[in-house]
Amino acid sequence: MKPILFTFRRCPYAIRARLAIKISGVEVEMHEVSLRNKPQAMLDCSPKGTVPVLKLADGPPLEQSLDIMHWALAQHDPAQWLSPDPAVRQQAQELIQQNDGPFKGWLDRYKYAARFPEYPAAHYRAQGEAILAQLDARIARHGFLCGERPGLADMAIFPFIRQFAHVDEAWFYASKYKSLAAWLDQLLASSLFDSVMQK
Numbered sequence: 001m002k003p004i005l006f007t008f009r010r011c012p013y014a015i016r017a018r019l020a021i022k023i024s025g026v027e028v029e030m031h032e033v034s035l036r037n038k039p040q041a042m043l044d045c046s047p048k049g050t051v052p053v054l055k056l057a058d059g060p061p062l063e064q065s066l067d068i069m070h071w072a073l074a075q076h077d078p079a080q081w082l083s084p085d086p087a088v089r090q091q092a093q094e095l096i097q098q099n100d101g102p103f104k105g106w107l108d109r110y111k112y113a114a115r116f117p118e119y120p121a122a123h124y125r126a127q128g129e130a131i132l133a134q135l136d137a138r139i140a141r142h143g144f145l146c147g148e149r150p151g152l153a154d155m156a157i158f159p160f161i162r163q164f165a166h167v168d169e170a171w172f173y174a175s176k177y178k179s180l181a182a183w184l185d186q187l188l189a190s191s192l193f194d195s196v197m198q199k
Contacts, residue, residue, distance in 0.1 A: 002029045004055040005068070006042040009197065012159035013065040017052040018196040019155050020069035024076045028054070066096065069156065081152045088146050092153035095135075095145055099157045103131045107160060111167050121167075128164060132177050135161070140179040150187070158187045 005021065005028045007014040021028050033039055038049055045061045046053040054062040054071065062068045073082050083089050106128035113121035135157070138145050145153040161184050165172040173181055187193060 001057045002027050003057060004029045004031055006031050006033050006051055006053040008033055008035055008051045009199065011051055012163055014052040015159040015196060016156050017054070017065045017068040019192060020072040020081070022192060022196050023079050023081065024072040025078070026072050026075045066156065069152065081150070081155060083146065083151055091146050092151060095153045096156045098131060099160055103128060104160060107164050111163065132180060136177040136180040139183045144183065154187065158184060162188065
């Protein structure tokens with residue numbers, strides 16, 4: 001029995017899980033779910049009810065997108081997203097923690113500013129910009145977040161930068177974060193991204 005991935009096309013956590021599965025070549029059955037009407041099979045597997053969830057043939061399900069990424073890359077990592085260098089792996093981990101913690105918080109407030117009326121959207125965007133500036137500087141220096149080619153950090157983070165950019169694309173592409181914008185466009189134009197976003 002193939003593992004089953006419960007996924008949602010536009011969810012950035014699900015996107016990064018699918019990217020790792022696709023690059024690894026591991027065969028997985030994809031189940032696109034409606035978040036308004038979650039299938040019972042998914043809830044039986046993972047009561048928390050959020051995507052992605054990977055139901056394995058044996059063992060407990062994987063309920064976190066990063067765990068799914070690491071699981072897939074442990075099977076096969078042809079593009080070497082997992083660096084053999086412990087220092088690079090540590091850098092990647094710190095960047096992903098920053099993305100999944102503070103940056104995701106500001107992204108949600110910026111994207112759904114009407115739900116957070118304490119401040120205007122521009123305030124939340126400005127908080128996120130501190131992190132955009134840091135990523136932009138890394139990319140300007142190296143080409144990618146942790147070196148000269150894409151790795152785990154790039155693939156785990158870019159679906160969230162895509163969301164941030166989409167809130168106001170005119171602002172994003174006119175901003176000073178030119179290296180970040182070029183990096184995003186390069187990853188969005190890849191056949192890998194295209195393959196995991198097909199309906």
